[in-house]
Amino acid sequence: MGQQANITVFDGAATPVSHTLVGDGIEKTGAGTALTTLALWREQIATVPDYAQVRLTQFLSRLKSGIKKTVSRVEVPVMESVSGQNAQGYTAPPKVAYVDRYELVGYHNPRSTETTKRIAMQILLNHLNNVSTTVTPVSAGVAADVHQRLIQVS
Numbered sequence: 001m002g003q004q005a006n007i008t009v010f011d012g013a014a015t016p017v018s019h020t021l022v023g024d025g026i027e028k029t030g031a032g033t034a035l036t037t038l039a040l041w042r043e044q045i046a047t048v049p050d051y052a053q054v055r056l057t058q059f060l061s062r063l064k065s066g067i068k069k070t071v072s073r074v075e076v077p078v079m080e081s082v083s084g085q086n087a088q089g090y091t092a093p094p095k096v097a098y099v100d101r102y103e104l105v106g107y108h109n110p111r112s113t114e115t116t117k118r119i120a121m122q123i124l125l126n127h128l129n130n131v132s133t134t135v136t137p138v139s140a141g142v143a144a145d146v147h148q149r150l151i152q153v154s
Contacts, residue, residue, distance in 0.1 A: 002142070002145060002151070002153050002154070003153065003154060004023035004025075004026060004039060004041075004153040004154065005023065005153075006020055006021065006022050006023065006041075007020070007021045007041055007056065007141075007142065008020050008021075009021065019043055019054050020043065020044075021041035021042060021043055021054065021055075021056050022041060022042065022043070022044050023039075023040070023041055023153075024040040024041055024042050024055075025039075025040050026038070026039050026040075026152075026153065026154060027040070030061075033062055034061075034062065035061070035062070036059065036060070036061035036062075037059070037060050037061075037152040038057065038058070038059050039057070039058045039142070039152060039153050040055070040056075040057055041055065041056040041057075042054065042055045042056070043055075051077065051096060052077045052079055052094075052096050053077070054074070054075070054076050054077070055074070055075045056072070056073070056074050056075075057071075057072075057073045057075075058070075058071065058072050058073075058142060058143070058146050058152065058153070059071040059073075060146050060150065060151075060152040063107075066109075066110050067107050067108060067109060067110075068107075068108040068110075068150050069105070069106070069107055069108075070105070070106040070108065070146045070147045070150065071103055071104070071105050071106075072103065072104045072143050072146065072147065073101060073102070073103045073104075074101065074102050075099050075100070075101045076099065076100045076101075077096045077098075077099045078096065078097050078098050078099070078100065079094045079095070079096060079097060080094055080095055080096070080097035081094070082094050104121075104124070104143070104147065106120075106121070106147045108150060114148050114149055117147060117148040118137050118138075118139060118144070118148045119137070121138070121144075121147050121148060122135075122137040122138060125138060
């Protein structure tokens with residue numbers, strides 16, 4: 001089981017920007033075969049409130065059927081634009097206008113293997129990235145650990 005470490009990702013902006021997501025803790029709920037683990041990461045930009053930071057959440061749980069469920073979720077808050085000040089010269093701080101979210105959810109049969117999970121995940125990633133040529137499958141990192149190896153960070 002890997003330790004929770006910082007994750008650096010690039011966004012899809014016209015001029016790509018790197019985002020460093022810092023480990024924000026691990027939560028465990030349930031016990032035994034019903035154990036669910038949740039790992040949290042978020043950006044730590046000093047000039048932006050916590051609730052307005054990019055966040056990544058990763059879940060690993062076992063359903064009653066024995067199927068393991070994995071989830072990776074990214075949330076990107078979008079700030080509203082501040083428009084001027086009132087008659088007393090006060091300008092309200094910006095708030096989050098909305099949050100864009102995406103999730104990758106996997107359901108894994110106890111009979112599936114790391115290889116079959118990697119193939120399924122890579123097909124989806126290639127589809128999402130419009131990749132129609134041979135690429136090296138993703139087999140490293142926290143997403144591969146949880147979705148392919150069913151190992152959550154600690």
